[in-house]
Each structure stands twice: as C-alpha cells, then as structure tokens.
Amino acid sequence: MGAPPKEAGHTEAVLRVTRHDGWRELTLNRPDRLNAFNADLHRALAAALDAAADDACRAVLLTGAGRGFCAGQDLGDRANMEGPPDLGAAIEAFYNPLVRRLRALRKPVVCAVNGVAAGAGANIALACDIVLAARSARFIQAFAKIGLVPDSGGTFFLPRLVGDARARALALLGTPVEAETAERWGLIWKAVDDAMLMEEARALAAHLATQPTQGLALMKAALNASPGNTLDAQLDLERDLQREAGRTADYREGVRAFMEKRPARFIGRRA
Template sequence: MSTEPLVLVADAAATRTLTLNRPAAMNSFTTEMHAELLTALNAAADEAQVRCVVITGAGRGFCAGQDLGDPQAAPGKDLGALIEAHYLPLVERIRSMPVPVIAAVNGVAAGAGANLAFCCDVVIAGRAASFIQAFSKIGLVPDTGGTWLLPRLVGHARALAIAMTGDKISAEQAAQMGMIWQCVDDAALQDAVNALAARLAAMPTRALVATRHALSAAQDMDLRSALQHEATLQTELGAAHDYLEGVDAFRNKRAPKFTDR
C-alpha cells in the first residue's frame, strides 16, 4: 500500500491548500481519507497564520464521492452510521471554519464530492469540471448536506430535478444557475483561486466568517429576527480591532492591516 498522504498540505503566504490525493480513484472518499482531511482542517483552524483554506483534488478530478469499494460502504453496512461518523463531522467542520474556505474544482465532483464543494464558502471550477448528484443512480438520497444546500443554491424545483435525474451539470451551467461562484478556463483555474485566496486572506477574517453564519442563519428567520441578529453581530464586530483598523485606514487613506480571526 502507498504511504503517500491521502491529503496533501501546502502553504503559500496566509493560504493553506488541502489537496485530496487519491487521483487513481478520482479522489473518492475512504474512511482513511476522511480522517486525514478532518485532521488537516482542524490543524488549519488552530493555526493563527492561516487566513484562508483551499480544498482541491489531485489529478483529473475533484472528488468522485464515496469509494464504494471501502469496507464501510459495502452492501449490508449501515450507511447512516458511515455518514454520522465521517460526513457529518466533515460538513460541520467546513461550515464552522474560522477562515474562508474555497473549493477549487478541477474536474468531476460527484455525489458527496459535489456537496463537499458546495459546503465551502466559494466554489471556482475549471470549464471541464462537472457536478453530479449521483445518489439516485444507486438508490440513495443526496447526503453530505446536499438536501440542505441544493435548494438554497438553486431553488426547490431545480434542486429536486437535479437530485432525481442525477444529470451531469457542467461548470458553466452551474455558474449560470448560481450553484457555484465562477467558471473559468481550466488553464486559468489556479491563478483565479490564488488571487481570490490572497484577497480573502487580506480581508477582515472574523467579519467574513460572521457573514457566512449570518446568511445561513437568516434562511430560517423572519425579517425582524434577521435584523436583530445583524444588530448583535455589528455590536460584536464594531468593538473589534478590524473595524477600528478599517475605519482608521479609510480616514487616513492607507491600506488596512486586518488581524482578527
């Protein structure tokens, strides 16, 4: 068996890139890769110098979802237990990261791999990439947050049709319907991701993360509750370093130096 890590970790300035590293299997999930990815995400969350995380895949694909050859996914096994043990903590970790998370989708993102990307804050995909809700093809429902994420991204009607048919959605189609942020030429993907990561890393991280939580929470609130939640967050952020730094930089016409996390 290969001793090469299943998740590669690389730093460039304040950005940490985590690369799923099972290219021969299109980076499909095994329990071992789950463990390495969760460990890598926890480490990035704990390190103050990391201000943005990028998740991508090695080789031709982003992630083909669950490896059906993994013993934990074999017929007769409790798939719900697999989800609760591995996918649930993975989704919750990504959605609770103290820094922005970008998915750089460099190829096929199928099943849990597609929904892994959608869990991230921003998704940029190469033109050759595609997104497939493959669950219906094997008698399952979308998981890895898919039932929660898809309707919020594209609306109920599109989400239901995409999930039921399991049709391949091109990166260009995904961008047009609001499923992802941006589709770029394959050759430009790395530069586009690097530029966005550097931009987000230089911004007020704490406010960006609060924005993620505020937008998600507001989906289940009435308007008044959302307004009150906004007021609570502004009270907290308005007393923090980055707000004071941002205002001072604006007044003095200089570049701000944000440090909150």
C-alpha cells in the first residue's frame, strides 16, 4: 500500500507510532492475529492516544498492519479461562475507554481500514471521525456468530449511520459489508483503491494537521452531543461553542487571510 513517508520517530511493538510533522500515525501491529486486541495492545493504544493530546499533534491516523485492520477481540486470550468469563469487565476496562478517547480527542482521527474490520474492530473504526477503506475491506458485526452483543459503540453508531433496518440486519445476521456498499450506505466516508489507501489517508491526516485545530475540536464536541440533544439544547450549545471558537487565534487568522485573499496559516492553539 505504498512506502511510508519519512518520519521523525518510530516505536516498534504491538502498536507502531510514527510521528510526522503535526500528526501521528498509529498502526495496530499484531498482523499474525489480524491485529486482534489483547490487553497489551489496548494499553499501548490508550497511551498513544493520550500522548496525542499534545499540542504538537494536530491529527491522528489509525490503521492496521498486514492484511486486515482489526479482527476485534483476540479470543485466544480467553481460551484457557476457568468458569464463565466476565466480558463486561473487559469492556469497562478497555473497549469503552478506547471509544471515549477517540470521540473526546480534541483533534480529528482518520481511520484507514485495510482488509477486514470485524466485531469490536469494525466499531472502533466507526468511532473515528473520518473513515477511509480499501475497496477490498469488509465490515462485519461478527458478534452474533459467537452469541454476543455488538459492543464498542456498535449499537449506538450503526442505527445513526445506516438507519434502524440496516443496523438490525447487520447485527442479527453478521453479514459482511463491502467497502463500496459501506460508502453508499453512509457507514464510512470513502472507499479507495487498495494501492492508494495509505497515500490518501496520510494526505488527509497531513491536511487536517494544518487546519484550525481548536475549531475542529469544537465541531467534534457539537457532533458528539447532537444525538442526545433537543434542537433547543443543540442551538444553545452551538452558540456557546461558537463564542469559544471566535476567541481563538485561528479565527483571527482565518478572517485576516480571507480579507487579504491568501491561504490561512493556522497554528492550532487556543491563544
């Protein structure tokens, strides 16, 4: 999928962290397990997302190594457990905090889905802000195949993205959705030729890293709140967030650039 560009730093483990100018690329790196989550990968990704809150990082790209994005939970980790497992404890300790981190991060998160995204892996992709997928990629709500309930926000995201009828069928049947169908249904932003996926995803992350980061963070806050708000409450929230956005250096620069008919040079900070 193309050679990665030059990088300023690199960490090799269950998660690869590649630092670029203004943004970071996080690569799930358990390709022999289709990047299925275990406790080590959860901890590494949580630490990387927390580190990405640094002002020097203005966008994040999440992807997977090898032939798939993420197969969800590594069931091999649970094969030798004695007695009935407490799956709710794993969700509370790892998956719910991960989804909350992705949604709350005050900068855009792009997800590049290469190959399969199954179970929690599919829903973690949907928790990101902009999802690109290789045309060969598939999204699978695999929970019904092992008697479980969609988690990692699946029952929240699916009805809002594709409607109740499709959400119910996807959850109850576990039918794979091809990338082009996912784009047509509004499940993701865009399906991309396999060979172009990482080039386009990196270009998108690099672009977002030059944009008014505080304004984008406030957009995320407004969109996150929208499903639970009445129109009146959302109008009030927009007012409050717009007041905050109007006090940023990026707003002042944006107006100056518009008046001077030149490209804006956003710094991405509040002051």
